[in-house]
Amino acid sequence: MSTPAPAAGGLTIMQKRTLWAWGFLSVPILFYVVIRFYPTGNAMVLSFQEWNLLGERTWAGLENYRVLLWDPVFWQVFRNTFMYLLLGTPISLVLAFFVAYHLDQVRFMHGTIRALYFVPFMTSAVAMAWVWRWFYQDVPIGLFNNALASIGIPQIDFLDSTTNALPSILAPAIWAGLGFQIIIFMAGLRAIPRSFYEAAKIDGVSTWTVLWEITLPLLRPTIVFVVVLSSIGFLRIFDHVFNMTSANPGGPLNTTKPLVLMIYQTAFDSYDMGYAAAQTVILFLILLVVSLIQLRLLRDR
Amino acid sequence: MTTADDLTIRPSSEALLKAPAPPKRRNMGQLIRWILLFAGGILMVMPLAYMISTSLKWPWEVYEIGLIPEEPTIENYTYVLEDGRFFSWFINSTVIAAITTISALFFDSLVGYTLCKFRFRGRYIVFIAILSTLMIPTEMLVIPWYMMSQSLGWLDTYWGIMFPGLMTAFGVFLMKQFFETVPDDFLEAARIDGLNELQIWWQVAMPMVRPALAALAIFIFLGNWTAFLWPLIVTTSPELYTLPVGLSSFGDEADVAWELIMTGAAISTLPTLIFFLIFQRFIIRGVVMAGLKG
Numbered sequence: 001m002s003t004p005a006p007a008a009g010g011l012t013i014m015q016k017r018t019l020w021a022w023g024f025l026s027v028p029i030l031f032y033v034v035i036r037f038y039p040t041g042n043a044m045v046l047s048f049q050e051w052n053l054l055g056e057r058t059w060a061g062l063e064n065y066r067v068l069l070w071d072p073v074f075w076q077v078f079r080n081t082f083m084y085l086l087l088g089t090p091i092s093l094v095l096a097f098f099v100a101y102h103l104d105q106v107r108f109m110h111g112t113i114r115a116l117y118f119v120p121f122m123t124s125a126v127a128m129a130w131v132w133r134w135f136y137q138d139v140p141i142g143l144f145n146n147a148l149a150s151i152g153i154p155q156i157d158f159l160d161s162t163t164n165a166l167p168s169i170l171a172p173a174i175w176a177g178l179g180f181q182i183i184i185f186m187a188g189l190r191a192i193p194r195s196f197y198e199a200a201k202i203d204g205v206s207t208w209t210v211l212w213e214i215t216l217p218l219l220r221p222t223i224v225f226v227v228v229l230s231s232i233g234f235l236r237i238f239d240h241v242f243n244m245t246s247a248n249p250g251g252p253l254n255t256t257k258p259l260v261l262m263i264y265q266t267a268f269d270s271y272d273m274g275y276a277a278a279q280t281v282i283l284f285l286i287l288l289v290v291s292l293i294q295l296r297l298l299r300d301r
Numbered sequence: 302m303t304t305a306d307d308l309t310i311r312p313s314s315e316a317l318l319k320a321p322a323p324p325k326r327r328n329m330g331q332l333i334r335w336i337l338l339f340a341g342g343i344l345m346v347m348p349l350a351y352m353i354s355t356s357l358k359w360p361w362e363v364y365e366i367g368l369i370p371e372e373p374t375i376e377n378y379t380y381v382l383e384d385g386r387f388f389s390w391f392i393n394s395t396v397i398a399a400i401t402t403i404s405a406l407f408f409d410s411l412v413g414y415t416l417c418k419f420r421f422r423g424r425y426i427v428f429i430a431i432l433s434t435l436m437i438p439t440e441m442l443v444i445p446w447y448m449m450s451q452s453l454g455w456l457d458t459y460w461g462i463m464f465p466g467l468m469t470a471f472g473v474f475l476m477k478q479f480f481e482t483v484p485d486d487f488l489e490a491a492r493i494d495g496l497n498e499l500q501i502w503w504q505v506a507m508p509m510v511r512p513a514l515a516a517l518a519i520f521i522f523l524g525n526w527t528a529f530l531w532p533l534i535v536t537t538s539p540e541l542y543t544l545p546v547g548l549s550s551f552g553d554e555a556d557v558a559w560e561l562i563m564t565g566a567a568i569s570t571l572p573t574l575i576f577f578l579i580f581q582r583f584i585i586r587g588v589v590m591a592g593l594k595g
Contacts, residue, residue, distance in 0.1 A: 020498040025427060028412045031468050036434045045581035046444065053451075099341065102334050109339070115581055118341030119349065122573045122584075124527035126545035127566035131352045134559050140364050141559065143351060147366055175345070180588060187589040202503035225592065227398025236438060239529045239545075260440050260530070267444050268534060280441040285439055 013283035043215055046277035053271045059236060064278035074262070074279075081259045083166055084173075085290070086233040087229060088145040092174045092181060096226065099178075101215075114186075118179035125176060132172040133159070136244075159244060165251040173240045177233060181226050188222030189215070196216035228291055234258055235287055259283050341478075343486035343535060352570065355563040363560045377564040387568055389540055394569070397459060397524035397543060401466040405521045406514060408468040413476025417487060428477070434470045443534055450535060460533045462543065466525055472517050475591060479513035480506060516587030519580075520543050544569040 011019070047064055051057040068074050099117060106113065120128070135143045136158035145155040158168040192215065200210045216223075238260040242249055249265065250257030259279065267276035355363055355435065357373045358573055381387050397402045416428045446465055447456075455461035483506050507514070529545045536542055548565050551557065 017419060017498065021415050021421050023423070024411050024419075024498075028408050028431075028468055028473075029427065030472075031408070032431055032434060034468075035446075035465060035467075036437065036442070037430075039449070040434075040437050042445040043441045050384050053448075063390075070552040072315075082310045096426040102338055106331075106335055106338055108335060110535065111581070113338050113342045114585070115341075115577075117345050119346055119574065122523065122577045123349070123570045124529075124545050124573075126527070126529055127352075127569045128348065130548060130551075130562050130566050131348050134355075134563070135351075136347070143366065144534070146364060150366065175348070180346070180592075183585055183588050184592045187592065236440065240438075242529075243549050243552060246549065263440055264530070264534075265568065267447075273444055273448075277441075277444055280438070280444065282422065284436075284438055284441050288436065291436075 001093045002033055043277050043280055046274055047281045049274045049277075051273040053273055057274075060274060064275045067275065068278055068282065073257075076254050077257050077259055077262045078087055080166060080255065080257055081237075081286075083235050084234040084258060085231055087167065088170055088237075089230045092178055093223075093226060095174070096178055096181035097185055098191060100182045101211075103182065104186055104189045114183075117182050120176045121179040123176060125173075125295060126241035126243050128176060132168075133244045136168055140230055160252055162252050165245070165256045169237075169240050169244050169251075169256050173234070173237060173242075177230060181230065185219075185222060185224055188219050191222075191280050192218045220298065222293065227298065228294050231290055231294060232287055235283070235290065238264070259286075309587040316528045330420075330534055349570070349574070351356040352566050354562050355560055356567040358560055360558070364539055377385070377560050378568075381561055381568065386539060386542075386547060387544075387565055390542050390544045391568060393459075393462075393541060394526055398522050399551060401463050401525045402518055402522045404463075404467045405469050405472055406518055409472030409517065410476045410480075410510070411502065412468070412473045413478075413482050414506055416455065416473070417477045418483075418485070418506070428473075431470050431473050435474075439465075440531065443531055446531070447534055457537050457541055459541070462532050465531060466521075469521065472521065475517055476510065476513060480509045483509045510587075513590065515583065518586055518592045519587050520591055526573060532568075590595065 046057070046254075048059065048061060049057045049061045050063070064172075068140045103110070103113060103117075128190060134141070137145065138157075139145045139149050139155050142158075144158070148155055157164060159165050196214050196218070197210065197213050237258045241251070241256050241258055241261055242264070247254055250261055260283065263279045263283065266272050266279060350368060352368055354368050356377050357375070358365075358370045359372060359374055359376070362371060371575065403504065414430065416424055439463065442465070450456045450461045487505055487509070488501050491505045496504065527545060528543070529549070532543045533544045536546060539547070548562075548569060551562060551565070
């Protein structure tokens with residue numbers, strides 16, 4: 001379309017098409033400006049202000065950030081948030097790869113087995129938080145402790161113990177996301193050209209060498225994708241924690257409280273909007289830094 | 302550019318059964334592998350099996366470990382649905398997820414199409430600007446959204462729950478990628494036939510990206526159906542809760558009737574599970590498409 005031809009109304013075809021394009025984009029652009037960009041700026045400005053939702057927004061400078069840095073609860077929450085990430089991502093990555101690698105080579109009832117692993121991904125975190133919460137209850141209510149009792153093992157305190165609560169909440173989060181990661185890994189494995197494997201077979205290379213020298217290196221883009229996505233997921237964990245510890249959100253002595261729950265409580269329980277906004281800016285920065293580091297480490301090597 | 306079909310994970314299991322059998326000496330290893338994978342899969346669905354089994358149990362049997370209820374009953378479902386709350390939450394979730402899905406599909410594909418098929422100055426900036434919103438976590442936006450809703454009277458309304466989800470940047474990106482598979486010749490031919498740009502998009506281009514639209518629809522619907530944080534913040538009256546928020550509100554109640562909670566959890570999970578069982582292959586392909594594109 002490089003030949004501008006004059007058309008009715010004095011506009012060239014190109015100009016008309018440009019008008020169409022901006023017409024198509026007008027409502028979406030308005031949406032992105034009002035519902036995405038303006039609020040982003042607003043949150044950043046608010047993080048430098050004091051506001052309790054009713055009175056005036058007053059300027060506070062770096063006060064919110066200063067308070068945050070000296071808040072022991074914040075550091076506890078910071079640790080928890082990274083615990084979710086540092087436990088959750090490697091565990092789910094290894095499990096997902098293990099299942100995908102073997103499932104890829106299984107033919108009998110392949111679709112059914114795949115579906116079994118995928119089904120938890122289709123559930124709502126809130127509903128599943130209740131199911132797992134029930135599993136974790138003490139005797140005589142909880143399934144796990146009932147099962148332990150029936151074989152004579154003393155009951156385990158899952159959700160009310162400072163050491164067990166975080167892993168107990170993490171387990172359903174890993175469980176729910178595993179199916180998605182397995183599917184992505186299997187797609188990645190499928191995308192590796194068969195000829196590589198055939199060549200290796202002719203050369204008589206061992207299964208392990210094939211895995212380390214062919215499969216994993218060629219799977220790098222998939223691994224990057226899964227690691228970044230699952231890290232972002234674990235850093236933003238909220239639904240599971242909120243619903244499994246809702247009698248005491250954040251668990252015993254805040255030992256399960258992640259950053260998003262702290263944000264929620266600061267904003268909508270204490271109405272300390274400026275302080276909450278500062279926390280959201282920190283969350284944003286953490287997500288940004290973690291994603292950039294991972295992309296760098298895993299991609300350019 | 303790979304096409305949608307290249308991304309299919311596996312041909313159907315029927316076709317795979319006809320594939321040549323693996324060498325004999327590896328049969329034992331294969332069998333162990335199969336048994337372990339199958340056992341793992343059963344373990345994966347156990348929480349769901351227990352949820353459904355408990356929702357079918359009478360109160361006196363709830364704490365039995367047995368998976369099969371001795372006297373299955375739908376009493377819990379009748380009770381929960383007659384209570385009315387779950388019924389209205391179910392309706393709320395369905396209506397909200399349906400409307401946001403339709404809106405997001407419409408706008409995401411319109412924007413994706415425009416950014417893919419039109420050449421005009423500023424196109425790249427618009428694309429980058431929309432894409433950059435993917436990096437902004439929702440958690441950062443909920444506080445300003447709440448303030449905005451408060452001053453505009455959107456708190457505690459359907460509209461208030463829905464407005465943030467009317468368009469998605471991820472959908473724009475996905476649809477832009479897929480419109481690249483639509484040859485320009487088709488659009489040009491339609492233009493010569495005298496169709497206007499809106500008609501070309503809707504009548505010519507849209508039908509050609511149906512698989513992508515279906516995949517995106519599943520993602521957006523599932524996302525809205527299970528959404529929790531924003532609906533929790535924006536709603537205060539129980540009649541307006543969505544299913545996740547309604548279910549979550551039981552956390553405050555001291556005396557938990559687990560069989561009723563499990564029934565509620567089943568009501569908010571079974572629709573997506575049934576949907577999955579019907580459209581299984583389709584959904585998994587959608588995950589792969591979205592995953593590889595995203």
